[in-house]
Amino acid sequence: MRDRRVEALSIFQSDPQARGRLWPQQLHVTIGCREGSRTLVADLVGSAIDLTSKLAGCVPDYVLAGGDGWGYGEFELDPRTQQHLLDALHRIDDPLARGVASSALWDAMLSARLAPERLLETALQTLARETDAQLVGEMLEQLQTLWWRFLPPSQREARAVDIERFLRERLDAAATPGLKSSWFRAFRALATTPESVAWLQALWRREATIAALPLVEADETALAHALALRDVAGIEALLDAQAARITNADRQARFAFLRGALSADRAERERWFQTLADADGRRHETWVAEGLGYLHHPLRAAASAPLVLPALEMLPEVSRTGDIFFDSAWLNATLRGHSSPDVAVYVRRFLDELPAAYPAHLRALLQQESDLLFRAARVQQR
Secondary structure, three states, X not given: OOOHHHOOEOOOOOOHHHHXXXXXXXXXXXXXXXXXXXXXXXXXXXXXXXXXXXXXXXXXXXXXXXXXXXXXXXXXXXXXXXXXXXXXXXXXXXXXXXXXXXXXXXXXXXXXXXXXXXXXXHHHHHHOOOOOHHHHHHHHHHHHHHHHHHOOHHHHHHHHHHHHHHHHHHHHHOXXXXXXXXXXXXXXXXXXXXXXXXXXXXXXXXXOOOOOOOOOHHHHHHHHHHHHHOOOOOHHHHHHHHHHHXXXXXXXXXXXXXXXXXXXXXXXXXXXXXXXXXXXXXXXHHHXXXXXXXXXXXXXXXXXXXXXXXXXXXHHHHHXXXXXXHHHHHHHHHXXXXXXXXXXXXXXXXXXXXXXXXXXXXXXXXXXXXXXXXXXXXXXXX
């Protein structure tokens, strides 16, 4: 292995003339050594930067561009840095640098430079020791995406018991209500084994409790929705009972609206989707986005795949009649539960066949919102 003291950190930018207008002139680089970490300022004016003169004998374990949180872009990790972060992310003392390093590993996974199952191991190792509430929340969100979209069903099935046990242990050990809430939401989102689903049912029935985390109406509603997605026995009676628990008229109306999207009957879910073809059916936009998320949840993705293209075809009308950002929410809710290569092929073909006159901003939005689908599908295909 080459001595890291004679390596240079190179940052390339495609448009030198725009560099001064669009990019900062300097970037903070965090370098981790056995003696501790240090942050250096890198000048971005040239096409390459040599930091060796500033290392003072330090042999870096990792080099992290934008370690102060201000770097914007994807900074590709060198092999030694990536391996060190995978093995020892939790040993970085500064929470901000730890968060940047976690994001860099996530980007490496998205770019197929890191296997999802290897990132999963690091995420669990780090989360077992993480105490910063914001980092716990962010890493648990990534864990859910990693679990549902980048791991194939066979791996999820093989790891489900271990993951659910880990989440329960961290929930029990969490020191604050905020941390307990984050761990509980993750458990609720990932639980699929009979034992874990039964515990969620006991919580909803108020036969079980979580120490120092009382569940309020919103929590019980979310539990009812999660149980509906898992097709538990007697779900219609459970949903009826949850509707009776809700005291606010608007929340009752929202719950009633979403029941079609949560139905165990595939034909009923399709009928719910068809009501969205009328602008009046899309009047409550946040309700619609939530319902589409349930309709296309990974547990229902195979059944809902035929509804993806109709939703894409409706995009111009949705954008024309909806408020700002509703078109983005519509696409995100439609696509975020899917990762199969077949759905990716359908969406790619739809993009490729768009007419030249198709609105440019909607074309860009489609490309943006389908990016994670394409990346996940490539992983699933391998």
